[in-house]
Amino acid sequence: MEPGPLGGSRPAERRPCLSSRLGADRAASASLLSAAGAEPGRRPLAVAAVLPAGGCGERMGVPTPKQFCPILERPLISYTLQALERVCWIKDIVVAVTGENIEAMNSIIQKYHHERISVVEAGVTRHRSIFNGLKALAEDQPDSKLCKPEVVIIHDAVRPFVEEDVLLKVVIAAKEHGAAGAIRPLVSTVISPSADGCLDHSLERARHRASEMPQAFLFDVIYEAYQQCSDYDLEFGTECLQLALKYCHTKAKLVEGSPDLWKVTYKRDLYAAESIIKERISQKICVVMDTKEGEEPVGHLLEEVLKSELNHVKVTSGALCHASGDLEQIISEQCYNFVCVNIMTSDFQETQKLLSIVEESNLSILYPVVVVSVHFFDIKSVPLSQKMEDLMWIREFAKEVRKRNILLCGLLICYPQDEQKLQESLRQAAIIIAALIKERNSGLVGQLLVA
Amino acid sequence: MEPGPLGGSRPAERRPCLSSRLGADRAASASLLSAAGAEPGRRPLAVAAVLPAGGCGERMGVPTPKQFCPILERPLISYTLQALERVCWIKDIVVAVTGENIEAMNSIIQKYHHERISVVEAGVTRHRSIFNGLKALAEDQPDSKLCKPEVVIIHDAVRPFVEEDVLLKVVIAAKEHGAAGAIRPLVSTVISPSADGCLDHSLERARHRASEMPQAFLFDVIYEAYQQCSDYDLEFGTECLQLALKYCHTKAKLVEGSPDLWKVTYKRDLYAAESIIKERISQKICVVMDTKEGEEPVGHLLEEVLKSELNHVKVTSGALCHASGDLEQIISEQCYNFVCVNIMTSDFQETQKLLSIVEESNLSILYPVVVVSVHFFDIKSVPLSQKMEDLMWIREFAKEVRKRNILLCGLLICYPQDEQKLQESLRQAAIIIAALIKERNSGLVGQLLVA
Numbered sequence: 001m002e003p004g005p006l007g008g009s010r011p012a013e014r015r016p017c018l019s020s021r022l023g024a025d026r027a028a029s030a031s032l033l034s035a036a037g038a039e040p041g042r043r044p045l046a047v048a049a050v051l052p053a054g055g056c057g058e059r060m061g062v063p064t065p066k067q068f069c070p071i072l073e074r075p076l077i078s079y080t081l082q083a084l085e086r087v088c089w090i091k092d093i094v095v096a097v098t099g100e101n102i103e104a105m106n107s108i109i110q111k112y113h114h115e116r117i118s119v120v121e122a123g124v125t126r127h128r129s130i131f132n133g134l135k136a137l138a139e140d141q142p143d144s145k146l147c148k149p150e151v152v153i154i155h156d157a158v159r160p161f162v163e164e165d166v167l168l169k170v171v172i173a174a175k176e177h178g179a180a181g182a183i184r185p186l187v188s189t190v191i192s193p194s195a196d197g198c199l200d201h202s203l204e205r206a207r208h209r210a211s212e213m214p215q216a217f218l219f220d221v222i223y224e225a226y227q228q229c230s231d232y233d234l235e236f237g238t239e240c241l242q243l244a245l246k247y248c249h250t251k252a253k254l255v256e257g258s259p260d261l262w263k264v265t266y267k268r269d270l271y272a273a274e275s276i277i278k279e280r281i282s283q284k285i286c287v288v289m290d291t292k293e294g295e296e297p298v299g300h301l302l303e304e305v306l307k308s309e310l311n312h313v314k315v316t317s318g319a320l321c322h323a324s325g326d327l328e329q330i331i332s333e334q335c336y337n338f339v340c341v342n343i344m345t346s347d348f349q350e351t352q353k354l355l356s357i358v359e360e361s362n363l364s365i366l367y368p369v370v371v372v373s374v375h376f377f378d379i380k381s382v383p384l385s386q387k388m389e390d391l392m393w394i395r396e397f398a399k400e401v402r403k404r405n406i407l408l409c410g411l412l413i414c415y416p417q418d419e420q421k422l423q424e425s426l427r428q429a430a431i432i433i434a435a436l437i438k439e440r441n442s443g444l445v446g447q448l449l450v451a
Numbered sequence: 452m453e454p455g456p457l458g459g460s461r462p463a464e465r466r467p468c469l470s471s472r473l474g475a476d477r478a479a480s481a482s483l484l485s486a487a488g489a490e491p492g493r494r495p496l497a498v499a500a501v502l503p504a505g506g507c508g509e510r511m512g513v514p515t516p517k518q519f520c521p522i523l524e525r526p527l528i529s530y531t532l533q534a535l536e537r538v539c540w541i542k543d544i545v546v547a548v549t550g551e552n553i554e555a556m557n558s559i560i561q562k563y564h565h566e567r568i569s570v571v572e573a574g575v576t577r578h579r580s581i582f583n584g585l586k587a588l589a590e591d592q593p594d595s596k597l598c599k600p601e602v603v604i605i606h607d608a609v610r611p612f613v614e615e616d617v618l619l620k621v622v623i624a625a626k627e628h629g630a631a632g633a634i635r636p637l638v639s640t641v642i643s644p645s646a647d648g649c650l651d652h653s654l655e656r657a658r659h660r661a662s663e664m665p666q667a668f669l670f671d672v673i674y675e676a677y678q679q680c681s682d683y684d685l686e687f688g689t690e691c692l693q694l695a696l697k698y699c700h701t702k703a704k705l706v707e708g709s710p711d712l713w714k715v716t717y718k719r720d721l722y723a724a725e726s727i728i729k730e731r732i733s734q735k736i737c738v739v740m741d742t743k744e745g746e747e748p749v750g751h752l753l754e755e756v757l758k759s760e761l762n763h764v765k766v767t768s769g770a771l772c773h774a775s776g777d778l779e780q781i782i783s784e785q786c787y788n789f790v791c792v793n794i795m796t797s798d799f800q801e802t803q804k805l806l807s808i809v810e811e812s813n814l815s816i817l818y819p820v821v822v823v824s825v826h827f828f829d830i831k832s833v834p835l836s837q838k839m840e841d842l843m844w845i846r847e848f849a850k851e852v853r854k855r856n857i858l859l860c861g862l863l864i865c866y867p868q869d870e871q872k873l874q875e876s877l878r879q880a881a882i883i884i885a886a887l888i889k890e891r892n893s894g895l896v897g898q899l900l901v902a
Contacts, residue, residue, distance in 0.1 A: 177649070183642065187716055188661040189690045190641050190654070191634065191705070198628070199703040202662065202693045203641070203654075210639040211653065239640045242653045251649040254642070259717050265638050266710050271726030272719035384843065385836035392835065395901070435894030443886030449898050450846070 047171055048092040048149035048219075049084055050133035053077055053105075053157035054122025066264055067157040068104065071274045072368055072440065073405075076264060077105075078112045079160035079277070082366065085115055087164045090153065092146050094136050096122040096129035113365060118146060127234045127243075130154055131226045138223060148219060151175055154240055155214040160273060161260040167214055169255045174216035178250035181215035181241045182257035209254065212261045215240055221248045281367050282437045284335040285310070287317045288327065288354050298376050298415060299341035302426055306339070309430035320353045327354075331361045337437045338371045348373065348393070355401055355408070364405035370437050371401075371408045374429070376415040384450070387412055391448055398446030409436055410448040425451050498622055499543040499600035499670075500535055501584035504528055504556075504608035505573025517715055518608040519555065522725045523819055523891065524856075527715060528556075529563045530611035530728070533817065536566055538615045541604065543597050545587050547573040547580035564816060569597060578685045578694075581605055582677045589674060599670060602626055605691055606665040611724060612711040618665055620706045625667035629701035632666035632692045633708035660705065663712045666691055672699045732818050733888045735786040736761070738768040739778065739805050749827050749866060750792035753877055757790070760881035771804045778805075782812045788888045789822045799824065799844070806852055806859070815856035821888050822852075822859045825880070827866040835901070838863055842899055849897030860887055861899040876902050 053067045067077040077095070084093050093116050097105045105119050120136045122129040139148040151174050153167060166182055173180030186205050194200040222240065225247040233243060241252040264273055285306060289299040300317075307315045316335070318327040338358070340351045351373040363369055373394060377387045391410050398408040411432060414425045429451035436444070504518045518528040528546070535544050544567050548556045556570050571587045573580040590599040602625050604618060617633055624631030637656050645651040673691065676698040684694060692703040715724055736757060740750040750768075758766045767786070769778040789809070791802045802824040814820055824845060828838045842861050849859040862883060865876045880902035887895070 179650075181650070183644070184639075186641065187714065188635075188663055189693075190637065190659050191662045191690075191692070192659055193634070193705050194702070197705050199630075199632070199692050199696060199705060201696075202690045203659075205689055208641050208643055208654075211642045212639055238656055239642070239653045241642070241650050242640075245650060245652075251645070254644050254648050254650060259719075262717075262719070263638065266713075268710075268713070268723035268727055269719075271730075272723040275722030275726065276719055383836075383840065385834075385840035388839050389834065389836035431894045432898075435890075435892045439886075439890045439892055441886045441890055443882045444895075444900070447883075447898070447900050449895070 045089075045151060045171075045175065046147065046149040047090050047151045047153065047216075048094065048137050048146070049090050049153040049155055049214075050130055050137070051077075051080065051084075051093065051095045051155055051157045052122065052126050052129035052133065053095050054098045054101075054124075054129040055126070055158075065101070066270070068101070069264075069270055071270065071277055074112065074366065075108055076160060076270070076273065077157045078108055078114070078366075079273075080155070080157050080162070081109075081114050081117060082112075083160055083162050084153075084155065084167075085117075087167055090116070090167070091149065092116055092118060092137065094118045094120055094133040094146070095157070096120050096133045098122045111365075113362075123234075125235055127226070127229075127237050127240075130240065131234065134219075134223050134226055137219065150219060151216055152219045152222060153214050153216045154222075156263055158264040159213055159261055160264070161262075161276065162214055163258070163260060166255065166257050166261065167216075170214050170216040173253040173255055174218060177253040178221045178248070179215070179217045179241055179244040179252035180255055181252050182212045182261055183209040183254045184212050184257055184259070184261065186210055211239060211241065212257055212263070214261075215252070217244060217250075221250050224248055225250075277367075278438065278440055281334075281336040282313065282440075284314045284316065284333075285337045285339060285433070285437065286327070286330045286335045287315060288320055288338055288340045288350065289317060298413075299343075301422070302339070302341065302374065302413070302429060305423070305426040306430050306433065309427055310434055313434075320350055320357075327357055328361070331358070331363050334363075336363065336367050336369050338369070339374055339433055340371060341374050341376075343376075347375075348397075351408075355406065358406060359401070359404055367405075368440050368442070369406045370440060371406055372411050372433055372436060373408065374411045374413060376413050378415050378417075380416075384412070384414075388448055388450075394448060395446040402442065402445050407436075407440060407442055407445050409445060411451060412448060413451045496540075496602060496622075496626065497598065497600040498541050498602045498604065498667075499545065499588055499597070500541050500604040500606055500665075501581055501588070502528075502531065502535075502544065502546045502606055502608045503573065503577050503580035503584065504546050505549045505552075505575075505580045506577070506609075516552070517721070519552070520715075520721055522721065522728055525563065525817065526559055527611060527721070527724065528608045529559050529565070529817075530724075531606070531608050531613070532560075532565050532568060533563075534611055534613050535604075535606065535618075536568075538618055541567070541618070542600065543567055543569060543588065545569045545571055545584040545597070546608070547571050547584045549573045562816075564813075574685075576686055578677070578680075578688050578691075581691065582685065585670075585674050585677060588670065601670060602667055603670045603673060604665050604667045605673075607714055609715040610664050610712055611715070612713075612727065613665055614709070614711060617706065617708050617712065618667075621665050621667040624704040624706055625669060628704040629672045629699070630666070630668045630692055630695040630703035631706055632703050633663045633712055634660040634705045635663050635708055635710070635712065637661055662690060662692065663708055663714070665712075666703070668695060668701075672701050675699055676701075728818075729889065729891055732785075732787040733764065733891075735765045735767065735784075736788045736790060736884070736888065737778070737781045737786045738766060739771055739789055739791045739801065740768060749864075750794075752873070753790070753792065753825065753864070753880060756874070756877040757881050757884065760878055761885055764885075771801055771808075778808055779812070782809070782814050785814075787814065787818050787820050789820070790825055790884055791822060792825050792827075794827075798826075799842075799848075802859075806857065809857060810852070810855055818856075819891055819893070820857045821891060822857055823862050823884055823887060824859065825862045825864060827864050829866050829868075831867075835863070835865075839899055839901075845899060846897040853893065853896050858887075858891060858893055858896050860896060862902060863899060864902045 056065050068075045109117050120132050151171050170180040191202040192200045225243040228247040244250040287303045318330045340354045342350045394410040413429045507516050519526045560568050571583050621631040642653040643651045676694040679698040695701040738754045769781045791805045793801045845861040864880045883900050
């Protein structure tokens with residue numbers, strides 16, 4: 001029942017709220033949202049969210065319920081909580097899990113530093129779980145730290161990619177209409193079978209929509225609907241908007257959602273989610289060099305080649321000296337990939353400094369952080385084998401930082417005097433770095449690769 | 452318009468037909484299928500397939516039409532053709548692509564050795580493309596090598612995971628009912644919006660289904676329907692079953708399909724398809740040793756550890772001497788992963804032999820083949836750096852075989868006398884091998900990894 005500890009931790013992807021990151025029309029909506037509660041004597045609009053997460057994931061074909069399936073070793077539900085948490089105007093998030101999973105859920109909240117989360121016991125069906133969440137928010141519950149919100153969002157634990165944008169839209173529409181829900185165009189034609197298993201008729205695709213999540217309701221409307229509705233509804237119903245219509249005569253406003261709203265249903269969806277998450281955290285690479293040794297051009301050459309070879313990836317550079325604050329800034333902007341240039345082949349000081357900073361930052365709590373320790377060598381002056389021998393300590397070091405979700409690899413780059421060959425080595429290095437960042441496979445940590 | 456060349460090539464995943472691989476009930480269906488055409492004076496049931504592939508993939512958000520998007524460097528449509536081709540009782544496969552893609556389509560057919568494929572020009576809508584495919588199959592077309600089939604399957608180019616099982620079911624049902632189509636339960640509730648963008652009503656999920664592909668028809672039924680139907684149908688319709696109902700009063704039989712039938716629609720579906728394909732070709736590893744040197748136990752030790760560490764992966768071993776035929780058998784069963792044990796650290800003969808056999812087999816035409824060249828070393832007798840130096844030639848060799856879609860890496864395994872440490876090394880080796888096979892990332896070819 002307790003939210004995660006806060007001491008010293010700053011979960012990643014905490015983003016500035018609303019108007020600073022949304023465009024002009026979204027900023028206008030944001031002010032609508034606060035204006036809605038800004039009449040004299042009223043509090044700002046109070047919004048909470050309920051996440052039913054009591055399902056057993058039978059369609060997934062795996063023994064773990066899908067909301068607890070790991071993606072990059074972190075349970076799916078933690079990504080969904082993260083998506084809701086970063087929306088600062090959602091005050092409370094109530095998660096309904098089965099009794100046997102309450103302890104696991106509390107561990108997840110603690111491990112990943114989730115905030116503003118309350119855990120309640122799920123019912124045997126989706127509607128019963130949502131009802132339990134709503135009850136926990138209703139004011140008449142004794143010993144609850146939760147307050148009854150004006151608007152409640154209902155979302156699925158297995159839709160991790162929900163954006164603030166659509167949450168805002170459904171909340172504003174719910175404030176106005178009493179209920180609102182995200183919809184999407186149908187991917188397949190919907191048909192109605194006859195009793196003998198033949199086609200009776202097909203529905204016109206353009207006149208129908210898939211009802212997705214999130215949905216939002218005036219709390220009093222949906223709570224009333226759940227209190228009124230029949231056992232049959234609670235057992236077999238699937239659609240909250242329908243309950244609001246049937247029991248409160250509230251016609252929900254429908255809001256067009258983006259493809260991101262899709263629900264992790266089958267095993268293939270877990271694969272897709274993992275790929276999307278890997279792609280998202282691979283969009284930035286920071287090339288770290290100690291600026292005190294700025295005379296050395298190889299680091300900058302590598303940075304240039306990374307920029308030209310890896311399209312769509314933002315390559316920045318940061319200095320290691322604490323005073324500049326560069327790196328802290330980059331880390332705070334959620335960069336999960338570092339290429340650390342060590343000037344002397346056998347030297348590891350830069351990488352060690354970087355690893356300390358990354359560890360202190362808690363950056364690796366939510367996602368594995370890739371660190372590639374780069375070392376240049378001139379094949380003519382020292383044999384490659386000697387260089388490799390010098391760098392073998394990286395294996396032990398990688399084992400150590402792996403425990404803190406940091407994936408460390410070494411990369412030796414051949415540094416010939418020949419300009420063309422150097423460019424070839426650097427391009428090869430960029431391909432290897434891209435592979436390490438893209439796959440984020442912990443099986444390769446501690447390896448010393450050669451470009 | 453030409454099918455791919457056949458000389459010397461044997462596309463992978465060509466499987467024995469029907470009854471030999473299907474269970475008792477499927478075998479029964481198979482005999483039904485042949486019985487349907489076995490009356491005196493009649494040919495066996497003639498089945499063809501039409502694949503509309505003229506879409507532009509606007510929902511994907513990428514410039515390449517989705518059916519041509521690469522998965523492991525091979526276009527998606529090639530996987531779908533492969534799925535249809537391996538069903539030996541489908542006589543002709545007609546693919547409809549836009550004029551500008553006909554050349555690309557012919558190259559794909561040639562490069563991946565596809566058979567029984569004819570290419571026709573797509574229309575501007577899905578229905579027009581299907582109609583063009585049907586016209587090519589109709590007997591009255593001059594200079595066509597195609598014959599009018601009794602039953603025609605219609606499938607999507609972007610549903611690559613269709614199984615013979617469901618194709619057989621829709622064909623048998625179409626023979627009996629005139630039309631048949633695969634259906635799936637709805638993932639989301641379907642709703643009907645009112646004109647003002649609010650919820651009018653939601654459909655009962657249990658009484659509706661998503662219409663998927665494949666579908667099958669008596670050729671005369673669906674061809675008649677397309678000849679009769681209006682321009683409006685051809686422009687805006689989405690459902691072939693509906694055309695058969697409307698214009699030929701044929702009520703399609705609905706067949707429950709598996710989740711595999713899903714359609715690659717969004718970018719996330721491409722990610723999912725790639726992961727599924729990678730997973731499928733990672734289910735078998737063959738550990739290759741030269742049996743002439745059978746005294747050496749390390750290879751067998753590694754095999755044992757691979758078996759115990761990699762669950763769900765079938766580990767077999769094969770001998771390199773041509774006479775035994777072991778390896779040819781394993782290759783013919785579509786094993787795409789090889790761990791080649793070289794007895795002497797610096798020796799590469801086993802791996803070279805293996806690479807020749809793999810190249811000759813054409814195994815790597817459809818999927819990248821992973822070869823891990825394993826070398827053992829005793830750290831006490833020779834320094835690691837010396838061993839690594841000895842093996843550096845692997846880089847050049849890997850570059851060479853990469854051109855033929857073979858991904859070669861080296862793996863040095865520390866072989867200490869201490870039993871416990873040896874087990875640790877072997878476990879580490881298994882983790883590295885699993886990573887290389889799972890990711891199949893060409894950026895890491897030629898690297899020499901250390902366990």
